[in-house]
Amino acid sequence: MSDEKKLGGLIAGSGRIVAFTGAGISAESGIPTYRGEGGVWHKYDPNVYANINCFLKDPTYYWNYYREVRYPLLKKARPNDAHLALARLEGEGKLSAVITQNVDGLHQEAGSRRVIELHGTTRRIYCMSCGVDYSMDGIFEMLKEKNPPTCTSCGGMLRPAVVFFGEQLPQGALNEAVEEARSCDLMLAIGSSLVVHPAASLPVYAKEGGARLAIINKGETPLDAIADLKIDDAAGAVLPAAL
Secondary structure, X not given: OOHHHHHHHHHHOOOOEEEEEOHHHHHOOOOOOOOOOOOHHHOOOHHHHOEHHHHHHOOHHHHHHHHHHHHHHHHHOOOOHHHHHHXXXXXXXXXXXXEEOOOOOHXXXXXXXXXXXXXXXXXXXXXXXXXXXXXXXXXXXXXXXXXXXEOOOOOOEEEEEEOOEOOOOOHHHHHHHHHHHHHOOEEEEEOOOOOOOOHHHHHHHHHHOXXXXXXXXXXXXXXXXXXXXXXXXXXXXXXXXXX
């Protein structure tokens, strides 16, 4: 039996599925991973471009990266077949939630409604002083005139609604993700190397709760040994075939 048919059987026999997604699913939409081959952090030092202390000291580094790299990638990226397959599963009442480490908003664009964003989102920018929200397009236009951009209402510092290095994951989102992991009967771990904690512990919580675990990822993960099914392939090909 093919891996796709095995995965299809696991999905068919489950009533409460949770998907846990990492950078690999977005890589299929043209957004580079961070740590893998050709990843973003090989070119941009995360201790400078993604560290909260560096950002607060001099946000120009981040906003240069946003203007030159992040914004153009996000504007071009579209949900791929894996994103769409998960949205379809939710629409059929099989998928309870998508828990994601990604900050690109592609799950929501694909139609997923219950998305738990552990690391926040780059699609929202807000003023740290007065809380006014700004769109990606609005910030990009502001960056043509001024770096760093500042709040047009109060002059305060603007920041993306992401979790920088040096910041804690939002406790509410993490608690929600743990609850979903412990109550599902099948977890699909997709496109994640499962090395970044505490998020990488979620599949373990699922197994401890009695769920089955299917890992779809190019390359090995530390949790392959406890998976009921491991598929070393791109999710964009595997998920639609399984459905």
